[in-house]
Amino acid sequence: MPVSPPFSPSRAHLDLGEALYDVVAPAEFPKLTLRHRDQRWAGRIGLDTLSDEEWVAHFGRFEPLPGSFEAPLALRYHGHQFRHYNADLGDGRGFLFAQMHDLQDGRLLDLGTKGSGRTPWSRGADGRLTLKGGVREILATSQLEALGVETSKSFSLIETGEELFRNDEPSPTRAAVLVRLSHSHLRIGTFQRLAFHQDAETMRRLLSHIVLRYLPEAEAPTEAQRIARFFTVTSRRVARMGAQWMAAGFVHGVLNTDNINVTGESFDYGPWRFLPKYDPAFTAAYFDHGGLYAYGRQPETLQWNLARLGGSLLLLEGNADLKTPLQEELNAFGPIFQKEFATAVLWRLGLAPRAPDRDADLAAAFFGALQASEAPFDQCFFDWRGGRERPGYEGAAFQPFRDALAGYEPAGPLHPYFEGAAPCTLLIDEVEALWAPIAERDDWKPLTDKLAQIETARLAHAGLSG
Numbered sequence: 461m462p463v464s465p466p467f468s469p470s471r472a473h474l475d476l477g478e479a480l481y482d483v484v485a486p487a488e489f490p491k492l493t494l495r496h497r498d499q500r501w502a503g504r505i506g507l508d509t510l511s512d513e514e515w516v517a518h519f520g521r522f523e524p525l526p527g528s529f530e531a532p533l534a535l536r537y538h539g540h541q542f543r544h545y546n547a548d549l550g551d552g553r554g555f556l557f558a559q560m561h562d563l564q565d566g567r568l569l570d571l572g573t574k575g576s577g578r579t580p581w582s583r584g585a586d587g588r589l590t591l592k593g594g595v596r597e598i599l600a601t602s603q604l605e606a607l608g609v610e611t612s613k614s615f616s617l618i619e620t621g622e623e624l625f626r627n628d629e630p631s632p633t634r635a636a637v638l639v640r641l642s643h644s645h646l647r648i649g650t651f652q653r654l655a656f657h658q659d660a661e662t663m664r665r666l667l668s669h670i671v672l673r674y675l676p677e678a679e680a681p682t683e684a685q686r687i688a689r690f691f692t693v694t695s696r697r698v699a700r701m702g703a704q705w706m707a708a709g710f711v712h713g714v715l716n717t718d719n720i721n722v723t724g725e726s727f728d729y730g731p732w733r734f735l736p737k738y739d740p741a742f743t744a745a746y747f748d749h750g751g752l753y754a755y756g757r758q759p760e761t762l763q764w765n766l767a768r769l770g771g772s773l774l775l776l777e778g779n780a781d782l783k784t785p786l787q788e789e790l791n792a793f794g795p796i797f798q799k800e801f802a803t804a805v806l807w808r809l810g811l812a813p814r815a816p817d818r819d820a821d822l823a824a825a826f827f828g829a830l831q832a833s834e835a836p837f838d839q840c841f842f843d844w845r846g847g848r849e850r851p852g853y854e855g856a857a858f859q860p861f862r863d864a865l866a867g868y869e870p871a872g873p874l875h876p877y878f879e880g881a882a883p884c885t886l887l888i889d890e891v892e893a894l895w896a897p898i899a900e901r902d903d904w905k906p907l908t909d910k911l912a913q914i915e916t917a918r919l920a921h922a923g924l925s926g
Contacts, residue, residue, distance in 0.1 A: 697724025
């Protein structure tokens with residue numbers, strides 16, 4: 461096989477047993493046209509040597525990768541959707557296709573799909589993904605990675621030659637199958653399903669699997685200590701993820717418990733948005749009429765979701781008192797989130813951290829200025845990079861932040877990207893403008909150019925030269 465020699469496949473998910481998945485077959489598509497492949501991340505897992513034809517065979521026809529699963533696995537889970545419990549969930553238009561290790565840090569990674577056909581959990585739907593939905597996910601993951609968010613990667617997008625009818629898009633519309641690279645697809649909803657069925661034995665096996673394969677820092681001498689430690693590690697990773705969203709000005713849109721995985725990596729992007737300006741009430745989903753998942757409510761929602769994980773873990777309580785340590789960790793979410801938020805804000809501003817209290821004050825002052833000034837969200841981060849001040853901020857709104865900056869130093873030299881006039885942004889009008897040439901005349905160049913701009917921004921934020 462033309463995979464690179466370091467390719468390190470895995471079948472680890474099979475260790476969990478069939479209580480957590482169904483073996484399924486991919487759909488057969490009439491025509492497969494490769495539209496996107498993430499060559500950088502392909503190199504990180506040893507798949508960069510595949511030809512385009514081989515790529516399509518694996519990620520369009522889903523011929524097994526050597527050493528990984530012989531057939532795809534549709535994962536089983538439940539979840540709260542807009543805080544209403546749904547026991548009929550599961551992978552309805554996707555599956556876990558393969559697992560392998562990151563060749564740089566050894567992490568176990570998943571290749572999961574979206575739009576790969578019907579499964580036992582499709583609930584009457586067609587199991588397909590629109591091409592526009594796939595393009596939007598590529599854009600979301602690329603921009604989030606550029607802005608320092610722990611996110612899944614849009615590994616592959618292949619157009620499938622089908623036409624779909626959707627209520628929220630002009631129809632018929634083109635179809636595609638997406639493959640995403642993610643650090644686990646095990647969700648809060650995975651635990652909720654086992655708690656619903658009172659399956660303590662499988663939950664114990666799941667917990668041991670997660671600690672062994674994904675969260676070794678959660679290992680502990682006793683089962684009760686391991687459960688509490690797992691909850692602590694997951695909660696803090698989720699807090700970090702949410703803080704990174706807030707610093708990026710990102711609104712996920714659908715923060716159901718089945719969309720929060722246990723490793724704290726953001727994934728599964730539907731009606732996402734980036735903020736034009738600071739607005740706590742800004743929503744991404746047109747169907748979120750009450751603003752439950754608005755930008756400013758995301759931390760609260762993540763804590764609520766973690767409470768559902770904690771409640772599920774009580775199935776394993778036995779003779780141990782789990783309620784106390786789990787509740788203590790939930791109570792600590794707010795302070796931990798604020799600390800992670802300050803870290804994310806300073807990272808995006810390109811400032812070296814000082815003391816935690818001062819960093820928190822600086823982040824609060826910057827967001828206070830964003831609110832008072834109603835200035836463009838991304839432009840403000842760009843203009844104040846490294847603690848400099850560009851013209852246009854002479855008013856009183858930014859004075860508290862200007863004062864708080866005293867004593868802060870740049871985290872590194874200013875990348876040439878930040879000498880430009882404006883940052884690379886991804887507001888909804890820009891997304892629509894990128895889609896229009898594809899829809900109207902199959903012109904992919906604007907998208908390709910945008911992804912190149914996002915990559916430049918990623919390198920700049922990371923302090924890399926390329």
